[in-house]
Amino acid sequence: MPDHFIIQLIGLENKNIQLVDQSIEANTCHIHIQLKRKKHACPQCKTRTDRIKDYRIHMFQHLKTAEKRIIIHYRKRRYICPCGKSFDEKNQGIVQPYQRFSVSWHQAALLHSMTSPSFTYTAKAFGTSTSKVIRLFDARTTPFIIPPSQLPKIIAIDEFKGDTDKGKFQLIIADPITRRPIDILENRSMKTIQQYLRERGQQVEMVTMDLSQAFKSAVQKALGKPVIIAD
Ligand SMILES: [Zn+2]
Incomplete structure (x- = not known):
């Protein structure tokens, strides 16, 4: 199966995504991806660079496909500018920092919750907790709550x-x-x-x-x- 078919099948339409690895368990597919190396403008000095600093794995859940849970293992690249600033690559709306669900998952779950008989029903359909759905719903007119990695004082x-x-x-x-x-x-x-x-x-x-x-x-x-x- 051509690699790109899998990426299309799970609805991540992005020409820059490369499939690194994949495995299927009974109810879950693990899809390992990374993006093509590309010149980025440094957020600090605007110099364009593709010098790689390192990689981090960001794991998150994506929309179900054929009744299987999809777990994306995104090998997120960080670049480093000659000025010393390091920064994450842009991922064209696949996932936001620290989120445990993809952007398209958020959109679909929100849409579902608006017509669903209960938040619990949406939560079950999307493999998440009721509180997560409530949070999405409550945040629909404001930016999504992105829990910080560290709490304030x-x-x-x-x-x-x-x-x-x-x-x-x-x-x-x-x-x-x-x-x-x-x-x-x-x-x-x-x-x-x-x-x-x-x-x-x-x-x-x-x-x-x-x-x-x-x-x-x-x-x-x-x-x-x-x-x-x-x-
Ligand atoms: Zn710079």
Whole structure:
């Protein structure tokens, strides 16, 4: 099968995509791609360069094809300009930084959620969580929430009742000053928040929340240093 046929089959119409590898399991296809090496203008000094710094693998889920989950392993290239600035290659809307789903997946899931009987129904159809669909839907008039790799110095943690059939509680991480959501966590278990804060909470110095004492202790412990916890 010509390589490009697979790329077309999964709907990534981009002449610069090269298929590096592929494997099929029972319910999942793994597609390994990279883009052709190309001169890019440096974002800092505008010099055009194709000098390669390194590669990172960005894994994300794409639209299902023939009822199989598609996992893209994108070998993302970084270039380095003679001025010293390094930057990611442009990927023509395949995936945004830090996202775990492709751009076309986001568009299709959003469209589906607008006519779907429930967010949960869309979540099942697209192999994701209900909170992820709600987040997409809520963000339809504003840019998508892109959870940062590191949280800011001050955060607020609140619980809310997610729109799931079980009425399960979820956590929202927000900026306490602007009240803008930073991220939404699937559930309010201490294990979930602790793992999340260990990964992204190094810079956090203050947390505002109105939750149980046990929960506050769990947050304190996960951050591994004294932080101010306010109501
Ligand atoms: Zn430069």
